[in-house]
Amino acid sequence: MASPTTLTIxxxxxxxxxxxxxxxxxxxxxxxxxxxxxxxxxxxxxxxLLLAPxxxxxxxxxxxxxxxxxxxxxxxxHEIKPKAGLLPADRAARAHxxxxxxxxHSGFASxxxxxxxxxxxxxxxxxxxxxxxxxxxxxxxxxQECLEQYGGPFLFGDRPTMADAMYAPVVTRFQTYDxxxxxxxxxxxxxxxxxxxxxxxxxxxxxxxxxxxxxxEVEF
Numbered sequence: 152m153a154s155p156t157t158l159t160i161x162x163x164x165x166x167x168x169x170x171x172x173x174x175x176x177x178x179x180x181x182x183x184x185x186x187x188x189x190x191x192x193x194x195x196x197x198x199x200l201l202l203a204p205x206x207x208x209x210x211x212x213x214x215x216x217x218x219x220x221x222x223x224x225x226x227x228x229h230e231i232k233p234k235a236g237l238l239p240a241d242r243a244a245r246a247h248x249x250x251x252x253x254x255x256h257s258g259f260a261s262x263x264x265x266x267x268x269x270x271x272x273x274x275x276x277x278x279x280x281x282x283x284x285x286x287x288x289x290x291x292x293x294x295q296e297c298l299e300q301y302g303g304p305f306l307f308g309d310r311p312t313m314a315d316a317m318y319a320p321v322v323t324r325f326q327t328y329d330x331x332x333x334x335x336x337x338x339x340x341x342x343x344x345x346x347x348x349x350x351x352x353x354x355x356x357x358x359x360x361x362x363x364x365x366x367x368e369v370e371f
Contacts, residue, residue: 156183159210163357167268167320170353171221172209174316177349179228179235181213222256225313237313239301247300248307248314251293255317262286266324270357277328287330290321291337298336304343311347319344323354 158176160169176183188208210219211227218227229237238245265283279287297306297314306314322344324330332338344350 154212154215156181156213157186157211158183159186159188159208159212161188161208162360163353164270164360165268166208167263167324168221169209170268170320170323171316172211172224173353174319174349175221175225175228175237175313176211178311178313178316179232179237181228181232183211183213221317222252225252225316229313236310237316239307239312244301244307247297248312251297251306252314252317254293255321259286259290259321262290262321262324266328266330268320268324269327270323270354271360272327273329274327275329277330279328279330290318291332291334294318294332294337294340295334298340303336304339306340315344319347319350323350 158172160166160173163169173185207219209221209224210217211224212218213227213231216227218224225237228235239248261280261282265280266277294306298304301308303309305311306318322341325332325341326345332341
């Protein structure tokens with residue numbers, strides 16, 4: 152018998168990379184079983200606290216293939232599920248999509264550290280420090296350019312792509328830390344992502360998690 156397809160993830164409340172990988176698999180229409188790593192696991196905690204040298208969660212196992220980097224998972228899913236549209240059909244749009252996904256994958260360190268993902272928390276009136284604000288401004292610029300160029304409601308048109316999966320945790324951070332995009336397009340995009348049934352399901356599961364990571368439960 153073929154081994155089952157699995158996706159190894161960590162905390163649904165805190166792990167933005169787990170959310171990205173999970174959303175990618177759901178958007179691709181891939182059936183998989185979740186394998187949970189405890190947030191107490193040293194390697195998982197290091198990733199969520201931005202202390203890990205590499206990101207090993209999520210990890211997809213499918214038909215004897217093991218893929219652990221989120222962008223690699225996205226590209227692999229595009230290969231096995233091309234009709235899912237994780238990448239746009241147009242060559243120039245595909246290049247644009249890959250570029251902004253790569254920017255999220257490797258950048259925005261100040262945003263990550265100042266606004267750690269915490270789906271169960273709310274911090275109204277949260278004060279964003281200047282370096283994090285620079286990252287926020289760049290994210291909003293990316294969104295605005297994509298929405299204007301491709302017509303929305305998603306970053307590359309009328310269906311979600313890997314770019315939306317990559318930026319979805321930023322949308323949840325904006326909700327947690329009371330960050331409202333100044334332009335209507337950005338506000339509408341956040342509402343579109345938060346309304347995704349898959350994301351709603353993830354958030355509901357995150358709220359049921361009993362574990363708390365003290366280092367990420369900071370009172371402001």
